[in-house]
Amino acid sequence: MTSDHDAAQEDESPMTGPEHHLTADDPAAPDQADRPGPTADEPGDGGRQRVRVSTGPATVRLLTAALDGRIIPNTYVTDGAPVVIEAVSGAPRPLAGDETAPLPLAITSLRPPLLGHLLAQHAYVVRREQGRDGNMVNVETSPSQTVLAEVLAPRSWPGLPPLRGMIGAPVLRPDGTLLQRPGYDEATGLFLASTVRLPTVPDRPTPEQVAAARQFLLEKFLRDFPWRTPADRANYLALLATPILRPFTRCLSPFGIVDATMPASGKTILTACLGMLCGQRVMTWTDSDEELRKAITSVLADQAGVIVFDNLPEGSVIDSAVLARLVTERTWTDRRLGSNTASSYPNDRVWLATGNNLRVGGDMASRTVWVRLDPDMPHPEARTGFSIPNLDTWILDPGNQARVLWHLLVLVLDWTAAGAPTSSSVPAMRQFTRWAQHLGGLLEHHSIRGFLGNAVENRDLDDDAAEWRAFLTRWHQLHGDRYLTANELRRAAENGFGSDPWDGTFPTTGSGHLLSVKSLGRRLTGQVGRWRGDIVLRSVTNPHNHGRSYWVEHRPADTGSSRTAERNLANPQTAGTGG
Numbered sequence: 381m382t383s384d385h386d387a388a389q390e391d392e393s394p395m396t397g398p399e400h401h402l403t404a405d406d407p408a409a410p411d412q413a414d415r416p417g418p419t420a421d422e423p424g425d426g427g428r429q430r431v432r433v434s435t436g437p438a439t440v441r442l443l444t445a446a447l448d449g450r451i452i453p454n455t456y457v458t459d460g461a462p463v464v465i466e467a468v469s470g471a472p473r474p475l476a477g478d479e480t481a482p483l484p485l486a487i488t489s490l491r492p493p494l495l496g497h498l499l500a501q502h503a504y505v506v507r508r509e510q511g512r513d514g515n516m517v518n519v520e521t522s523p524s525q526t527v528l529a530e531v532l533a534p535r536s537w538p539g540l541p542p543l544r545g546m547i548g549a550p551v552l553r554p555d556g557t558l559l560q561r562p563g564y565d566e567a568t569g570l571f572l573a574s575t576v577r578l579p580t581v582p583d584r585p586t587p588e589q590v591a592a593a594r595q596f597l598l599e600k601f602l603r604d605f606p607w608r609t610p611a612d613r614a615n616y617l618a619l620l621a622t623p624i625l626r627p628f629t630r631c632l633s634p635f636g637i638v639d640a641t642m643p644a645s646g647k648t649i650l651t652a653c654l655g656m657l658c659g660q661r662v663m664t665w666t667d668s669d670e671e672l673r674k675a676i677t678s679v680l681a682d683q684a685g686v687i688v689f690d691n692l693p694e695g696s697v698i699d700s701a702v703l704a705r706l707v708t709e710r711t712w713t714d715r716r717l718g719s720n721t722a723s724s725y726p727n728d729r730v731w732l733a734t735g736n737n738l739r740v741g742g743d744m745a746s747r748t749v750w751v752r753l754d755p756d757m758p759h760p761e762a763r764t765g766f767s768i769p770n771l772d773t774w775i776l777d778p779g780n781q782a783r784v785l786w787h788l789l790v791l792v793l794d795w796t797a798a799g800a801p802t803s804s805s806v807p808a809m810r811q812f813t814r815w816a817q818h819l820g821g822l823l824e825h826h827s828i829r830g831f832l833g834n835a836v837e838n839r840d841l842d843d844d845a846a847e848w849r850a851f852l853t854r855w856h857q858l859h860g861d862r863y864l865t866a867n868e869l870r871r872a873a874e875n876g877f878g879s880d881p882w883d884g885t886f887p888t889t890g891s892g893h894l895l896s897v898k899s900l901g902r903r904l905t906g907q908v909g910r911w912r913g914d915i916v917l918r919s920v921t922n923p924h925n926h927g928r929s930y931w932v933e934h935r936p937a938d939t940g941s942s943r944t945a946e947r948n949l950a951n952p953q954t955a956g957t958g959g
Contacts, residue, residue: 428504433523443499443523443531448539452498455490456543456564456571459724460535462490463543464498465571485573487546487683492528499523544569545728546683548659549785550578552628556796558583558789559627568627575659576782581789584797593787594826601784604766605646608752609837610830616650616751618819618831622730623658623685624792625822628800631814635707635744636732637698640753644761647734647753649772651688654730656775657785658685665689665733669702676706677714680725692735698748699741699844707731707747708811741844746810750834795825806832849912851885856915856932858882863920863929866901870894904930 431446433439447455447462454465468484488494499505499522506518523531547570550560559565560581562572582589597617607613619636626633638647652660661684666672679687692698706712706727713724740748755763768774775781795801803820806813809832816832823831855869858881864872873886873894880886887895887903895903905928908919915934922929 428502430504430506430518431499432506432508432518433521434507439523439527440530443527444534446503447495447531448537450539452495452502455540457537457540458487458489458543460537462532462537462540463487464490464494465543465546465573485546485571487543487571490532492525492532495528495532496522496525541566542569543571545726546571546573547623548573548575548683548685549623549657550574550581550789551624551626552792552796554627554630556628556800558793558796560789570627575656576778576785578782578786578789581786581793583793585790585794589790590794590826593790596787597784597791598828600767601787604763604768604771605650606640606753606755606760608754609834611833612751612753612830614823614828614831615749615834617823617828619730619732619749619751620654620657621788621792621819621822622815623654624789625818626728629814629818631818632708632710632727632811633730633815634747634749634809634812635698635703636730636749636751637738637740638732638734638751638753639738640736640755642755642757642760643736644759645753645755646760646771648690649775650751651686651690651732651734652772653775653784654732655684655686655688656781657788658730660684660686660688662688662690665692665696667700669700672700673702673714676702676712677723677725680712680727680729681723684729686730686732689731689733692733692738694736695739696735697739697741697844698733698744700744701742703731704743704747745845747812749832752834791826792822795822798825801825803831807835845912847885847887848907848910849915851882851887852912852915852917852932853934854882854885856934859932861931861933863931865927865929866904867897869904869930870897870900901928904928 429446429451431442431451433442452464456463456465464487465485466488468486490498505521505523507521508516509519511517541564543564547559550558550572551568551570553559553565553567555567558581559568559570559572560578562574564571585593598613602613602616605613615636616638619633622633638650640647654660655662661679661682663675663679666675710727711724712727713722715722757763775784800818801821801824802817803824804817805824806816806820809816820831823829858872873882887900889895889899894900904917905919907917908930909916914936915932917930918933919928919930921927
């Protein structure tokens, strides 16, 4: 496997455009022989390509062909719309006063005003007029906004290179080579706008380089974080490498949670390190699925590779159907804010959350990778003796960011040089199994143990599963395997006097009131057949009144795997009355 050999320092200006040889002529203009060159009373073209326009459809055809011929440098097409990559002035730099950092770039959709401005910058648009002496001369002009809007109307632009997105750090191409030269990459359709200037990483790092990279990352950069287990460190390294490997693995990645028992444990530093290498957007968490959906749609329009819901309230439960859908979909489609037009975005980001003593619920439990920190002391902020003092400010230096990224890329390219072996020992993760096999293979290749080793332990952090297990366990203790309808079950939970026989495990509304019979029935039906440890809810339908009845099956580990047979509800004394 090979990679680009041009270092960032050798390509100082990835924004330079191609040479233009397009001759854009107005079909309604005089023949070539009748066209005089610029005269003294005409504006000079400054070496810009001349485009002669007239009026009407001919001008639209002419400018459309010129735009499709890339008369404007750094133009591409995304989802059928022409875009341009521009340098952004005034954007914050990684570190104040660092004049060597690359200029921030942005992908901007071409709209009529911007197209008019760029044509004035890069082309010499003229029309034929009769001069004072009666001769025809070229007069520089600006096309009308109506004409420019018609030029931008088509969805087909065969002359413009397709742009899949902008990235801030090198990535592995699908063929296993490393995209590390800044600028547009035809093989992937990606534009590398490096956040830091990085020396070229060799295709086959030497054993000394690999050993140095491993020593730096494990024994210096990550050494002083209070990892709860080795699995937490391995999981973090997997998340750190995920943006680099994504085009190569072409797979979905799970949601990452960086959790701690105490504030000031280093959660935000870990996510910031990842974000600074790939671009980061920090968002505020909301429990409203509608607001979360809007926020996701908005942030996917940006180019940040890492999205962080930072510093959730202590003890928060991450249980969102919208988020669960997001991390399992390759493409996110939603209505644009403020319009009725739907947009689609590739789900190619790393999604993270940080907080103290977080939990998950619903489908998020099986779609989450945990990184847990436990300083095991009352004042973590008072710790001293770090390998890298003041890591939170150290990582702000672009030179240090480049150092971390270079060593990480050395480990990645050493893995690809060995054939990019995958792991067969990682646990199955449904949609994320391919991700786990590749990242597990990378870590195993470098003898970094423990990847996903905390999966079983972290099942206890599934708040939804814990609540249902407690409820079903208490149900079985109170009623054994007796059939109960939702109506009968709710009556059994009504507690006007005395102590609560359910010990607070019975499902309630958000305000703590008992669910209605209808709501309880729906909640129970949604749990039928879903095992919670060694206990599961079963259901059958009464053939007489078509009502559902439920019972709890408890299957200890030593009783075998035979499933309880469904009962015959013909006897109403056993089956209940339905409801």
